[in-house]
Amino acid sequence: MKSQIIELYVNGDLRTVTVRSADTLLYAIRGKLGLTGAKPGCLNGDCGACTVNVDDWPMKSCLMLAVEAIGKNITTIEGLKKTPIQQAFVDNFAFQCGYCTPGFIMNCHSLIHQHPDADDKTIKEWLGSNICRCTGYAEIEKAVKTVLENQ
């Protein structure tokens, strides 16, 4: 197994990581950096549980190689501190088992940042990237809308 040392900019810190070129970003942040908030689900781009933000846009970290993320600004759920969307998830009971929650929050966080005036169509389009097996969609939608309205 050929490894190399790379630097990743994660949650505001430059972190040194030893990876194979074939390692996904998901594997590197969970396995090498201990940031286990991003969840492995399908590993195939379908479920969104692994979503992080890369340069302020949502990214399924199972669809990106760690080496592709060199020089990019990566934010994981551990990098969010007391953001309105986190509080809104609590207030609106927007999770049950919680497995999908970090991915949903990272997607919502980016949506609120990129489209502060998001309409229903945009919300639906963005959130369609994540699956909640506990089917808490109505509460999740309410959480995002609360933040958008309060802005």
Added chain:
Amino acid sequence: MLPFDFEYYKPASLKEAIDLYQTAAKNRKKPMFISGGTELITLGRINLVHTEAVIDLKDIAECMVMQFEGDYLVIGSTLSLTKIEETNHFPLLTKTASEVADHTSRGKITLGGNICAQIFYRETVLPFLLADSQVVIVGPSGIKVSPINNLFHEQLQLGTGEFLIQVATAKRFVTAPFVSIKRRQQWDTGYPLITVAALKIGEEVRVALSGLCPFPFRSKKVETLLNNREWPIEDRVNSALSELPGPILNDVEGSAEYRLFVLRNLLHDVLEVLGAS
């Protein structure tokens, strides 16, 4: 995490990319160009793709352009589908691209990767087939520009070591009236049961399809029959259905009979929306 190792290169120029490919090929590393890289990961994970040298095209300036040059709209192959949608220079392309995968994935999936995908839907090629676009390709013998309809037969016919840099589309096609409809087995995301894209050029309707056969296509025969205004619309659609290429897909997304049933309705809708009925 992929079950095999590879060297990863991110060339900054066309020449560097071509040279890297040739050197890796000489060393029997089965080099692979990537752009979004999502297919390398999803197919590599289940051993349907193997390479020992990955050449990532994302840093090459020529592959990132999106601008009008003279009478043409030029779109680089490494642009993500999200970027293309947000810029929205070519509304038919925007509509077709916005139906591929899901919003987050489209931030990673690229135009070049979708057109050259092994997964056979390749939906974003449809607008370019309809618009008689030109593909700009580079390889060991230099850059060449060819009509996409000469080079795309089921897939883009690329020689060894060649890759797609850009697609150029004449302005008059970019602004023409269009329809793009994607029918799925269920819900609003995922692979198509059938996707139809259509452009109206003058009085003529052009139609291209993905998800019907194991390759996307535009058929001149089908178009001629659909445009025969001397016949009632029912006969035009029926005759077009009898001239489809084969095989018609018969899989978990839908049976061949069901696909033909859906297509019949889609063709009626296209002709109606584009005022060709």
